[in-house]
Structures are given as structure tokens and as C-alpha cells.
Amino acid sequence: MSKKKKHKLLETKKRGFFHKEKSFTANSVYLSVAVVAIICFAAGFLLSGAGGTTSIFAVNSENTQAGTSAPSITAPDVSSEPKTMLYYIVSEGCSLCNPLEATATDIAEKLGAGVKVIEYTKKMSIPGYVLVYDDKLTINGIQSKYSFEQTVCNLTKNDDICEMAKKDKPEAEKPQTPEVPKSDKPEVEVFIMSHCPFGLQMEKAIIPVMETLGDKADIQIKWVNYAMHGEKEIQDNTREYCIQKEQNNKFTEYIRCFVKDGNAESCIETVGIDKNKLEKCMNDTDEEFGITEGYNDKTKWKGRFPPYPVHDDLNQKYGVRGSPTTVINGQIARISRSQQAVLDAVCAAFNNPPPECSTKLNSDGEKSGFGKIGVAGDSTSSGAGCGG
Numbered sequence: 381m382s383k384k385k386k387h388k389l390l391e392t393k394k395r396g397f398f399h400k401e402k403s404f405t406a407n408s409v410y411l412s413v414a415v416v417a418i419i420c421f422a423a424g425f426l427l428s429g430a431g432g433t434t435s436i437f438a439v440n441s442e443n444t445q446a447g448t449s450a451p452s453i454t455a456p457d458v459s460s461e462p463k464t465m466l467y468y469i470v471s472e473g474c475s476l477c478n479p480l481e482a483t484a485t486d487i488a489e490k491l492g493a494g495v496k497v498i499e500y501t502k503k504m505s506i507p508g509y510v511l512v513y514d515d516k517l518t519i520n521g522i523q524s525k526y527s528f529e530q531t532v533c534n535l536t537k538n539d540d541i542c543e544m545a546k547k548d549k550p551e552a553e554k555p556q557t558p559e560v561p562k563s564d565k566p567e568v569e570v571f572i573m574s575h576c577p578f579g580l581q582m583e584k585a586i587i588p589v590m591e592t593l594g595d596k597a598d599i600q601i602k603w604v605n606y607a608m609h610g611e612k613e614i615q616d617n618t619r620e621y622c623i624q625k626e627q628n629n630k631f632t633e634y635i636r637c638f639v640k641d642g643n644a645e646s647c648i649e650t651v652g653i654d655k656n657k658l659e660k661c662m663n664d665t666d667e668e669f670g671i672t673e674g675y676n677d678k679t680k681w682k683g684r685f686p687p688y689p690v691h692d693d694l695n696q697k698y699g700v701r702g703s704p705t706t707v708i709n710g711q712i713a714r715i716s717r718s719q720q721a722v723l724d725a726v727c728a729a730f731n732n733p734p735p736e737c738s739t740k741l742n743s744d745g746e747k748s749g750f751g752k753i754g755v756a757g758d759s760t761s762s763g764a765g766c767g768g
Contacts, residue, residue, distance in 0.1 A: 464493040467510040471500045477507040483525050487532055490540040505577055505766050523748055524764050561709040566729035568599040573703040574616040575609035576766035577749040580639050582704035584746040584753045585717045587632050596734045597726055604703045605695040606682040608766050617688055619644055622661035627653060642750050702767030718745045
């Protein structure tokens with residue numbers, strides 16, 4: 381197996397990086413295209429906001445949006461690399477990147493592949509990889525150890541890797557009913573970051589539950605006390621906070637719209653949010669909690685991340701560390717991110733479950749990142765998150 385090497389992906393101000401549609405034969409895939417694939421993968425993270433993507437490689441003019449800077453790399457020397465290669469893509473601040481590097485090494489070893497670690501200068505919430513194998517070049521984001529192994533198993537049919545996936549398949553693939561205190565009206569608090577792929581995944585799972593149970597349970601979205609995805613996330617956190625607080629009858633409809641693509645302004649129009657009321661609430665909230673002040677004062681940051689103190693007291697009380705964190709009747713609960721698993725968990729917290737608890741919802745795990753509610757992802761696991 382090739383010795384691991386590290387290369388950095390560097391930012392550039394070049395525009396229109398991809399101009400013409402291109403295709404690649406099996407003979408040309410192995411070397412130079414692997415480098416281009418890494419660029420494309422990085423560009424995908426840059427343009428999509430670091431979401432997990434899964435696709436067979438194709439380059440065309442849609443890969444770069446007009447007026448958007450595309451990243452470039454200091455290209456690794458691929459002239460002497462083996463035909464089977466695994467490029468593992470990491471970035472600073474990615475909580476899963478270091479733990480999953482050992483898995484990447486194990487997978488490469490079992491494939492008899494070379495392996496290189498590529499450091500990307502833009503922030504990514506999850507790692508990714510480019511796999512050159514059997515005349516194909518595949519690009520994936522990695523949401524968990526199991527999903528990494530299972531996806532490569534499906535691609536390569538390698539018995540050893542498939543056995544790894546079988547061994548690491550989490551119990552969270554099955555709907556869970558955590559042991560939590562019971563009450564007549566369960567209180568459910570879901571702490572998220574509005575642009576965290578896994579926070580979005582949990583929102584997609586819980587919104588249908590909120591709509592199903594109505595006022596039978598007190599279910600609220602709340603916010604982790606720091607933000608990992610920039611100033612836009614801070615604005616969208618506060619926007620959601622205010623809509624839930626002051627225009628609650630439109631909240632689930634707004635979230636259903638927002639999780640599709642993160643276009644808050646369009647959703648405000650579509651749902652009919654009172655803009656004046658929303659703007660006043662956002663300004664008042666900013667002043668009350670010192671949100672902008674904390675963003676501008678880096679001495680208050682949590683490492684590289686600005687504070688978001690709206691629910692700081694509850695974060696401290698429950699020991700919330702990352703997005704998503706679900707608390708039921710005052711106790712943290714690990715719940716699979718499917719609509720049915722969330723409904724089962726909430727209903728298990730009733731002293732006397734209402735008839736709505738017999739409702740059958742989608743049991744497939746929601747897809748992480750932006751996208752429509754009800755689209756299955758590759759895992760229902762409760763493990764992956766932002767921060768921690």
C-alpha cells in the first residue's frame with residue numbers, strides 16, 4: 381500500500397472553471413482525472429455549503445455557477461500511482477475527518493489501493509473521498525463509518541469490506557424507543573444549527589411528528605449555543621426562532637419550505653410570514669442576547685466558532701454539545717432520524733398515549749442536508765452530528 385501523503389487544496393479567484401462538457405474513458409480515468417475529480421468534489425462542497433453528495437463522476441458546465449469562484453489544488457504527482465486509488469478529503473473543523481481516516485486506510489488496504497489524504501481549505505462538516513476502482517471514478521461524502529464501508533462494499537463487492545460494514549451496522553438502523561421520564565404532555569426540545577446537515581435531517585424527521593401530534597405534545601426546535609456555518613446560519617437561526625415564537629401557526633410550513641434549499645426569503649413569501657413582525661423580533665432578539673456583539677468579539681468565540689446564546693442556559697443545563705441533540709422530558713435521548721422513530725420516542729414519553737400515536741409515518745431515515753422531507757438517506761443513525 382502506498383504511503384499516505386497529504387496535499388492542500390487552495391482557493392483561487394478564477395471563474396468559469398468548467399466550460400465544456402467532457403467525458404472520460406477507462407484509460408484516462410486513473411491518473412489526471414482523479415485530480416480533476418478532487419477539484420470537482422471540493423467545488424461541490426464550496427457551492428452546496430458542505431453537504432454530503434453521492435454521485436458517479438461527470439463534468440459539465442453545470443458544475444460551476446456563473447460568477448462563483450472555483451477552488452484549485454496543488455496537484456499531487458499521480459504519474460506513478462497505482463490504478464486503484466482512494467483519495468480521502470478532509471478539512472479543518474470537520475469532527476468526523478480524523479476518526480474516519482483510519483477507516484479509509486483499512487478500506488484502501490483491503491482493496492489493495494493506494495491512499496492519500498487531501499486537505500481542503502474550505503470548511504466541510506463531513507469528510508469525503510474519491511475512489512478510482514475498476515474503470516470507474518466515484519465521489520462520495522461520508523456521513524458515518526458504516527455508510528462509508530457500506531457504500532464501498534456496494535461499489536466493489538469486496539468481501540472483506542462488506543464484512544466490515546456488516547459488523548459496524550448500528551443498532552440505530554432500527555427504530556428506537558429510549559427510556560425517558562413519562563408525563564401527560566411530553567416536552568420535546570430539539571437543539572440544532574440551522575445549516576448543519578444532520579440538524580436539517582432531524583428537522584425533517586420531527587416536523588411530521590409535530591404536525592401529527594399537534595398540541596398533545598410540546599415540541600420545540602431550539603438552538604445549539606454556537607454556530608459552525610457562518611453568519612448566514614446565525615441569521616437563519618434567529619429567523620426560525622422568531623417565527624416559532626411569534627408566528628407559530630406558520631412554523632412547520634416554513635421549515636418544510638426552508639429545508640428544501642435554505643432559501644429563507646422565498647419561504648417567507650411562500651408561507652406568508654409577516655415581514656415587519658419578523659424583522660422587529662429579529663432585531664429585539666439580537667439586542668436581548670447580544671448575538672451580533674458576540675459575533676464581532678472573537679474573545680467570546682468557542683474556538684473558531686461564534687456563540688449563539690439564545691438557549692445557552694438550556695445548553696448548559698442538559699450538556700448539549702452538538703447538532704442535533706434531542707431532549708425529552710428533561711433527558712437527552714438518542715433517536716434514529718426517521719419520522720416513525722421520532723414519533724415512537726415521543727409517544728413512549730406519554731403516561732397515556734393519544735390516538736395519534738397509532739399514526740404510521742415514514743420509517744426510512746431522512747436524508748441529511750438540504751432537500752425535501754421524506755427522501756430516504758443512507759442511514760437512520762443517531763450518531764452523526766455537527767460539533768460535539
